Amino acid sequence: MSETIISVKNLVKIYKMGDVEVHALRGVNLDIHKGDFVAIMGKSGSGKSTFMNIIGCLDVPTRGNYLLDGVDIRSLTKDQLATLRNKKIGFVFQSFNLLARTTALENVELPLMYNHKVSSREMQERSIKALEDVGLSDRSEHLPNQLSGGEQQRVAIARSLVNDPVVILADEPTGNLDTRTSLEVMAIFQDLNKRGITIVIVTHESDIATFTKRNVTFRDGRIIRSVENEKPRNAKEELALMPVTNMEDDL
């Protein structure tokens, strides 16, 4: 077995809403290894988003252990968690979450700005490289509102991989996209995964999950199913087969 990147044991998260206790996670165990491509599925309220927030170091568990790349995050302060996010995690969100009125390149540079060890020149070189990886090197000076949804999400993916993270966490990355651009995004994820980057995506579309290597299903704060995907679909091939739709043809 290859190196374990995310190791979760008996993870419990309880939110207190006044007097009522909400059990979002009731004892979750999961190991994710290097090079994995995991889809986390489940209905809303099943605890998958809470789980993502915790493994993304945005939130801390009430009980249980979580080792990220060998680091026990329970012993860390808020600032140390921020540094950990900066060095080891890349986020992709459903609503892209790019900085408005800031060029694509500068959006990609953002994580490196909070890393003191990266020089301005290195920052720029790495950001241009990341934009090339998602096929947007010609759009580096464009503002988010000059880009399509798919392009914005690709900028967000470039931002998530610019800091060489151990894992990219994507929360419903295709939720705001149509079928074709969803395929494009999945093709990029598959590409990155082939290069050895570990990816975890949260999705409620079982269709999207078929492109990943492993599907984990949540219900009521527990994992009810974890299956290996024997034969993941290839997004690039399917994209090539898809007819190029044209508005004028439809009309």
Added chain:
Amino acid sequence: MKVKNLLKAAIRSLAKNKMRTFLTMLGIIIGVASVITMLAIGQGSRESIQSQISSLGTNVMMIWPSASSTGGVRMEAGTSQRMTLDDAKAVAERCPSIMYLTPKVRTSGQMVVGSSNWRTSVFGVYPEYFDIRNLKIESGNCFTMNDDRSAAKVCVAGQTVVTNLFGENADAVGRYIRINKIPFKILGIIEKKGQNAFGQDQDDIVLAPFSTVQKRMLTITYIQSMLASAKSEALIPQATEEITEVLKTRHRLGPSEDPDFTIRTQSDIANTATATSRIMTILLASIASISLLVGGIGIMNIMLVSVTERTREIGIRMSVGARGRDVLLQFLIEALLISLIGGLIGIGLGMFVSQIVANLMSWPVTITVQSIFMSFVFSSAIGIFFGWYPARKAARLNPIDALRYE
């Protein structure tokens, strides 16, 4: 985050809302400009009072006899008749710290030239009076000690007197005026001095030899006061001691007895006058500071709005690894930039307005380096003080809530 990147981010977000940034800045600009202007006016008037007083001579000393008392009823200061010309001569001879000394008597007289008449003060003094008071003769000559010995009926006149008696720009040298029905020959005209710090016209005066005024006009045997100048300003305390000793000995007063005279120096008067204008300056500046304070509250208000508006941006920054202090610094620098740039523009505007005040109202204004420095420091302090709370609010946001914020 590096300082360069922080500055870049701050400038960008300020540039996004140009109008709002400008209006927020305006509060600081007006505040700083009014502080600068008020301080400039205050400082200017203080300096002009000071220079007018010192133009009278900073080392000038006045010696007055004390109040007389008749049967226990004390009269006003200077009414005692115990000071004599011999006292003045003794002080002049025996006080090495004194440069010039003149006895002084004063009366007022109705002066008549042809059909014009005018009432003003007549001082009886020695020619040394001119050295002590820094007076100069513009045309003609001054009277001499010979005139004093013979109690000659000669005088020098100030410009206001000449104008009122002979008309504008008239040459009065060598002509006669009748003061209280005694004809005086005008030997010279005193150079124009203008108003003094207290608004008195210093040119409305006639000076005549001491004994002429004492004997012919007042017919008294004592002197009303003495005017002396110390050899330097630093020697004034020593000169005061010397005069006290000489006069006490001559008046047969023991060392423990109160002197029967008062010595006042010009710097006493100067201190009083400048203290008054200092209070005025502080008052003006504190009113102006209130507007600076209001400007600061404006910054705080806008920064709070900005934090709410940009909650999502804060969430994004935190998710990619911004620590609390990175976010704090970013917002603090924005507030600081508003107040610093506003402060600099305010200083410029303040200097400009001061110049306009100086030109239009012909008030004396002086802009000091301290007032500029102070405004600069004060406005940046306001930026930090009022930017702190919104910045801390931003830094304490929970990244998950911030990311979800609509």
